[in-house]
Amino acid sequence: MPAPDALLRPLGAALARASLDEAAAAFGVELCDTFRCARASIGVLADNGLTLAGSSHSSDLQPGQPASVALLDAMQEAIDQAEAVAWPAPTGHDFITLAQRQLAGTGAACTVPLVQDTRIVGALTLERAAPPFSLPELAQLGNVARLAGPVFELKRELALPWPARMRRAARGLLAQPARRTRILGAGALALAAVLAVPVPWRVSAPARLEGSVQRAVVAATDGFLQQANVRPGDSVRSGQVLAELASQDLELERRRRESELRQHENAYRAAQARADRAQMVTLQARAAEAQAMLSLVEAQLQRARIEAPFDGIVIKGDLSQNLGAPVQRGEVLMVLAPSDSFRLILEVDEADVAAVRIGQRGELALAAQPDRTLPFVTRRIVPVASAADGRNFFEVEAALEETPPQLRPGLSGVAKVEAGSRALGWLLAHRALDWLRLAWWKVTPW
DSSP: OOOGGGGHHHHHHHHTOSSHHHHHHHHHHHHHHHHTOSEEEEEEEETTEEEEEEETTGGGOOTTSHHHHHHHHHHHHHHHHTSOEEESOOTTOOOOOHHHHHHHTTSEEEEEEEEETTEEEEEEEEEESSSOOOHHHHHHHHHHHHHHHHHHHHHHHHHSOHHHHHHHHHHHHTSSHHHHHHHHHHHHHHHHHHHTSEEEEEEEEEEEEEESSOEEEEOSSSEEEEEEOOOTTOEEOTTOEEEEEOOHHHHHHHHHHHHHHHHHHHHHHHHHHHTOHHHHHHHHHHHHHHHHHHHHHHHHHHHTEEEOSSSEEEEEOOOTTOTTOEEOTTOEEEEEEOSSOEEEEEEEETTTGGGOOTTOEEEEEETTEEEEEEEEEEEEEEEEEEEETTEEEEEEEEEESOOOTTOOTTOEEEEEEEEEEEEHHHHHHHHHHHHHHHHHHHHOOO
């Protein structure tokens, strides 16, 4: 029989180790020395069932192998009966020992449940060649198991991830009905207080940048595209030639009109020399008509050179692939926008547009510069809804308070408009509540 102080050495060895598997191995080694066993193993009960925590000879046990399965069966046999069982069974020890017999083979084996208070938390199994385990030994192992049960349960809980530990702590707090009622009541009050806290509300909406003025450059006359000098994204100056139309026909027309004008002027001078007043009046009128036609042709020649109306940037119209193509009078060739003056267009959802007012401030985060926000002020709300991508929205025009040089027309991002403050609970639930109200209104017949 082991001395009483020898029974405390396994417990001290387990307490000296930090992790569960190390504590189980040290505990098993000390038990083997104390009870002269070949192997001592510890199993613990977890949410997923019984698992091996460690063994004095852990290298012999691999998960899923027959030896590990037989060991777990022996532990489960003792846990199911809530008693220490052994094979060969001592006299007067009448329990089911099928799993113990299979584990022991020609030797001896016993399993003792690990207990914390009145709850079984695992099992301790010992194996040796001889002699069989006696009733006094089983009694001593029962005392060791009662002391070791809380230790291995604590080690197992410390080995769990923190979410699992929090769940177990919550279950422990809510186990008693009175405590559960107090905790749930206090939690409900705290939740209601948190949901009632007013927080800033900002209406979020997709946004895009546009030039403050967008000017369409059109063909002033019918013709053929001869030259394109700029492409979208190019910066242009006022008066810069953007494109040119073929002008050969106009040049011929101008020469014809110039020749007609000279003929009429020469005939007028000849009639003047003859003092033929009637012929002079007729020829003067013809000369004036020829001069008007010549001025028209020269104006058409001037309009064949398409010039930029102001300093800006080309945002639409790539003509470089259409050289030689015919163009018609009034056809849009390019679109220009200022490079230093922008307007911001917000696509505010119809559910949030009621909270947007003229003069509200907000911030814009562009997809090209997500780490920087630009302040803006709302200027105008378009009163007509637009539909796109399966949703209805209203366009809200805003003005940026600063225009960094990196801005370009066409950039997009997300804008947030400051719309006052609301309770946190309202912010979290108002969309769902609005949807439910509308659905209820739709299905009710009254």
